[in-house]
Amino acid sequence: xxxxxxxxxxxxxxxxxxxxxxxxxxxxxxxxxxxxxxxxxxxxxxxxxxxxxxxxxxxxxxxxxxxxxxxxxxxxxxxxxxxxxxxxxxxxxxxxxxxxxxxxxxxxxxxxxxxxxxxxxxxxxxxxxxxxxxxxxxxxxxxxxxxxxxxxxxxxxxxxxxxxxxxxxxxxxxxxxxxxxxxxxxxxxxxxxxxxxxxxxxxxxxxxxxxxxxxxxxxxxxxxxxxxxxxxxxxxxxxxxxxxxxxxxxxxxxxxxxxxxxxxxxxxxxxxxxxxxxxxxxxxxxxxxxxxxxxx
Amino acid sequence: xxxxxxxxxxxxxxxxxxxxxxxxxxxxxxxxxxxxxxxxxxxxxxxxxxxxxxxxxxxxxxxxxxxxxxxxxxxxxxxxxxxxxxxxxxxxxxxxxxxxxxxxxxxxxxxxxxxxxxxxxxxxxxxxxxxxxxxxxxxxxxxxxxxxxxxxxxxxxxxxxxxxxxxxxxxxxxxxxxxxxxx
Numbered sequence: 001x002x003x004x005x006x007x008x009x010x011x012x013x014x015x016x017x018x019x020x021x022x023x024x025x026x027x028x029x030x031x032x033x034x035x036x037x038x039x040x041x042x043x044x045x046x047x048x049x050x051x052x053x054x055x056x057x058x059x060x061x062x063x064x065x066x067x068x069x070x071x072x073x074x075x076x077x078x079x080x081x082x083x084x085x086x087x088x089x090x091x092x093x094x095x096x097x098x099x100x101x102x103x104x105x106x107x108x109x110x111x112x113x114x115x116x117x118x119x120x121x122x123x124x125x126x127x128x129x130x131x132x133x134x135x136x137x138x139x140x141x142x143x144x145x146x147x148x149x150x151x152x153x154x155x156x157x158x159x160x161x162x163x164x165x166x167x168x169x170x171x172x173x174x175x176x177x178x179x180x181x182x183x184x185x186x187x188x189x190x191x192x193x194x195x196x197x198x199x200x201x202x203x204x205x206x207x208x209x210x211x212x213x214x215x216x217x218x219x220x221x222x223x224x225x226x227x228x229x230x231x232x233x234x235x236x237x238x239x240x241x242x243x244x245x246x247x248x249x250x251x252x253x254x255x256x257x258x259x260x261x262x263x264x265x266x267x268x269x270x271x272x273x274x275x276x277x278x279x280x281x282x283x284x285x286x287x288x289x290x291x292x293x294x295x296x
Numbered sequence: 297x298x299x300x301x302x303x304x305x306x307x308x309x310x311x312x313x314x315x316x317x318x319x320x321x322x323x324x325x326x327x328x329x330x331x332x333x334x335x336x337x338x339x340x341x342x343x344x345x346x347x348x349x350x351x352x353x354x355x356x357x358x359x360x361x362x363x364x365x366x367x368x369x370x371x372x373x374x375x376x377x378x379x380x381x382x383x384x385x386x387x388x389x390x391x392x393x394x395x396x397x398x399x400x401x402x403x404x405x406x407x408x409x410x411x412x413x414x415x416x417x418x419x420x421x422x423x424x425x426x427x428x429x430x431x432x433x434x435x436x437x438x439x440x441x442x443x444x445x446x447x448x449x450x451x452x453x454x455x456x457x458x459x460x461x462x463x464x465x466x467x468x469x470x471x472x473x474x475x476x477x478x479x
Contacts, residue, residue: 083422090338091429093331093437234432 006231009224013154016217020161020210027165027206030199048167050160061113061120068110070100070122077101078128084140085121091232092141092148097121107131107249110264111143112152119147130249131242138229138239139265145228151221158214165210169203212279219284226289230296240293247286317453324441328462331434332380335465338427339374339387345423346371346394349416353397356407360400367393380463394420431465438462 073082081099089096097111097119107127113119121143131139146152230236246266267283283289350364370393374386398417401407408414442461445454453459 083425087425087429090334090426091432093327093334093433231436 006224006227009220009227012220013217013224016213016220017158020158020213020217023209023213024161024165027202028168030202044167044171046164048163050164052163054156054160058114061118064110064112065100065120065122068102068122070102073099073101080133081123081128081136081140084133084137085144088137088141088144088232092144094144094148095119097144097147099123101125105129107246108264108266109139109143111146113147114153114156115150116147121147126249130245134233134235134238135242135245137233138235138237138242141229141232142225142239142265143229144232145225146221149221149224149228151225154221155214155218158217162207162210162214166207169206172203173200215280215282218282222283223289223292226293227296230293236293236296240290243286243290243293247290314453317450318457321441321444321450321454321457321459324437324444325459325462328434328437328441331430331437332465335427335430335434338423338430339383341423342390342420342427343371343375345416345420346390349394349397349413349420352410352413352416353401353407356410357400357404360397363393363397363400367397380465384466391424435464438464 078101085099086096094116097113097116098121100120100122102108102122102124104124105126107124107130109121109123109127111119111121121140123139127136127139226239229239233239243266266286267281346367350367353360354364367390370386370390374383374390377383377386401413444450445459445461
């Protein structure tokens with residue numbers, strides 16, 4: 001079952017990304033057709049989105065640690081945490097990531113870093129207090145799997161793509177308002193207006209659609225990290241029990257915000273409700289994750 | 297003429313594909329080798345620990361000579377083991393002699409109270425934990441590599457270039473025998 005989970009999630013990621021790329025190509029093609037000079041938006045959008053996303057990706061470890069107010073693990077502090085991280089790194093054939101502590105009673109953990117050689121794992125003091133050894137191993141294994149599966153890099157790529165779509169759509173909408181829609185010498189006035197209307201609708205919906213795809217990918221990677229983590233520990237119940245405890249803990253993590261929420265093991269922001277929760281959540285529902293783990 | 301080009305194209309594609317498979321096998325085999333050397337690192341740490349442990353125990357339980365000799369001999373055998381199977385057997389032996397040693401140490405409260413002994417015991421436990429994880433990773437790597445050498449079409453390339461299967465590191469076998477504690 002574990003192997004099936006791992007391969008199906010990898011497959012779904014590929015499908016989602018391919019679909020995303022096709023969507024972007026189609027979008028830009030239509031924009032190019034509709035708005036004269038629209039094609040020039042593409043390299044601008046790509047350049048800005050790439051620069052900003054990859055800048056933050058490259059420094060993702062330092063940035064996120066600062067935002068989350070994490071401090072490095074001292075030499076003899078929490079030796080069992082150090083042993084767990086080291087042991088699981090050996091099991092995964094990964095270099096041992098640097099360990100950080102966040103002083104917060106809300107139990108949570110995250111991993112970041114552009115590749116396994118520059119990876120960091122941070123856990124809250126709340127997590128260390130409330131989890132037993134197997135549960136802690138399950139959580140750390142999940143986080144290490146994110147590193148090993150290059151999820152941080154993947155999400156940086158996806159974020160760049162989304163950023164591109166958002167920027168291009170934004171510039172497009174502004175250019176519509178401020179004129180410059182193209183050559184008036186073109187024939188077929190009515191046909192063009194319909195085209196423009198379609199283009200506008202797309203420009204408004206595109207960012208939303210892109211975000212939905214990004215979140216769908218994020219959820220698949222969470223399932224994958226659960227499954228890969230279970231492979232590392234060979235004990236899915238560890239993480240399952242940890243998730244059960246996490247589900248009932250009501251405290252909100254003080255230093256988390258929308259920008260870093262997707263990195264944590266469970267969504268630290270508890271305000272997403274109802275139907276919107278399903279498609280706009282960075283993480284899959286906890287009950288589902290527990291169910292899949294128990295079936296492994 | 298056209299026909300010739302098409303055939304050439306197909307042949308080139310085949311060759312490229314074969315190269316791709318060959319490289320994949322090389323990468324997987326290197327991972328197995330690397331995983332093995334990782335186990336070796338942990339095993340060596342254990343070997344380094346044993347003499348210190350033996351000396352400490354000698355200080356308090358000198359008449360357990362036979363037991364201490366068993367441990368020392370098991371260690372030597374393990375250090376000389378050549379291949380995976382030999383290593384597995386020898387390491388099992390060492391583990392069980394160490395288990396006997398710690399079982400016997402229960403009878404010597406002075407020994408148990410000794411700081412050095414406690415520290416060594418803790419260290420050994422940590423090392424054996426890491427050996428377990430390293431072994432798991434090695435076996436995972438072996439499985440991936442063996443599967444590649446067995447599945448079509450990679451097995452054709454594997455056969456052509458002598459990529460042979462590797463053995464799993466079995467460390468459970470000897471533990472089926474009961475540990476003999478002699479007083």
